Amino acid sequence: MSINRIWLVSLGIILLLVLIDRAQALDSVVFTANALATTAPYLLLSIFIAAWAGATGADNLIAGAFSGSPxxxxxxxxxxxGFSPFCSCGVIPLIAALLAMNVPLSAVMAFWLASPIMDPSMFVLTTGVIGLEFAVAKTLAALGLGITGGLVVHALTISGGLTDPLRPGIGSGGCGGRKVRDPQPVIWRFWTDADRRAKFFKEARSITLFLARWLTLAFLLESLMLAFVPAESVTALLGGTGVGPTAIATLVGVPAYLNGYAALPLVGGLLEQGMAPGAGLAFLVAGGVTSIPAALAVWALVRLPVFALYIALSLGGAFTIGLLYTAWTAL
Structure with a gap:
């Protein structure tokens, strides 16, 4: 079995530290182990929620969101x-399926903007790593950005813009598409079905490995950031209540964002060093929606006007959300 490249990156960092600073290597390993142990209860709960959603078919309930008035x-x-756990293969194929089935772009955009920011597993881990208030703010940010983006697209569509959003040749395949085209019934008592029990354990194993490798890397990077990045530098660049720190965090979030789960410990460490809460939230929102891998996937799927609007709504929304949260925390 091949070793995942994320594990290799973490191992490479530790080996490099051993060569150049053995004491810091030991400190980083201890820091990472302690951080994983501290977040373990939240980690286990988030794994259970995601595996439960897959085994019961609760993620199929998403199909009901795309019917009715615009x-x-x-x-x-x-x-x-914002609230539905969704399989990792589903988001981009789902968007293609929705648009191919003539679901209004306004509703699709609302889902598209809210989905990368928050889900129940992310809420639990955000609470454990940063705090409940921040997790609630991030949830409200997901809903607010999704609804605002959907309303903007709806207004543009009514005026005659944004027709035929998909690039030529884009189909509606993928497991995400099937959830909308052919939604299956939800079986809450999943343990009574052997196939669903097997799916629960398979999902739990897959999610555990995914979170373990990303959070290990994230806590390892956080240990290095705390060791080598002066707190006064973070405070000077990203602290305070002005628009500058929020604008910088919004723009930096695009190339610097690793993964929704991996970003949490990094932002937590920055907040401890003086980063403004609004800047931290702007980083997570902007990075989640417009990280380079996500943006490339969107680019491959939709025409240029829709892609440009997606980026504008994401960055503009993240910046505004950051300012609002900074104002709220200052009260």
């Missing part, structure tokens, strides 16, 4: 994006 669909789609 305004109702926008609200439901934002909620579905």
């Amino acid at each position: 305004l109702v669909m926008i609200g439901l789609a934002a909620v579905a994006g």
Whole structure:
């Protein structure tokens, strides 16, 4: 069995530290182990939630968000994006399926903007790593960005813009598409079905390995950041209540964002060193929606006007959300 490249990166960092600073290597390993142990209860709960959603078929409930009047669909789609656990292969194929089936772009955009920011597993881990207030703010940010983006697209669509959003040749395949085209019933008592029990354990194993490798790397990087990045530098660049720190965090979030789960410990460490809370939230929102891998996937799927609007809504929304949260925390 080949070793995942994320594990290799973590191992490489530790070996490099052993060569140049053996004491820091030991400190980083201890820091990472302690951080993983501290977040273990939240980690286990998030794994259970995600595996349970897959085994019961609760993620199929997302199909109900894309029916009704356009305004109702926008609200439901934002909620579905912000609260529904979704399989890792599903987001991009799902968007293609929705658009190919002529679901209004406004509802699709609402889901698309809200989905990368928050889900139940992310909420639990955000609470454990940063705090409940920040997790609630991030959830509200997901809903607010999704609804606002959907309403903007709805207004543009009514005026005659944004027709035929998909690039030529884009189909509607993928497991995400099937959830909408052919939603399956939810079986809450999944343990009574052998196949669903097997799916639960398979999902739990897959999610455990995914979170373990990303959080190990994230806590390792956090240990290096705390060791080598002066707190006063972070405070000077990203602290305070002005628009500058939030704008910088919004723009930096695009190339620097690793993964929704991996970013949490990094932002937690920056907040401890003086980063403004609003800047931290802006980083997570902007990075989640417009990280380079996500942006490339969107680019490959939709025409240029839709892609440009997606980026503008993401960055503009993240910046505004950061300012609002900074104002709230200053009260």
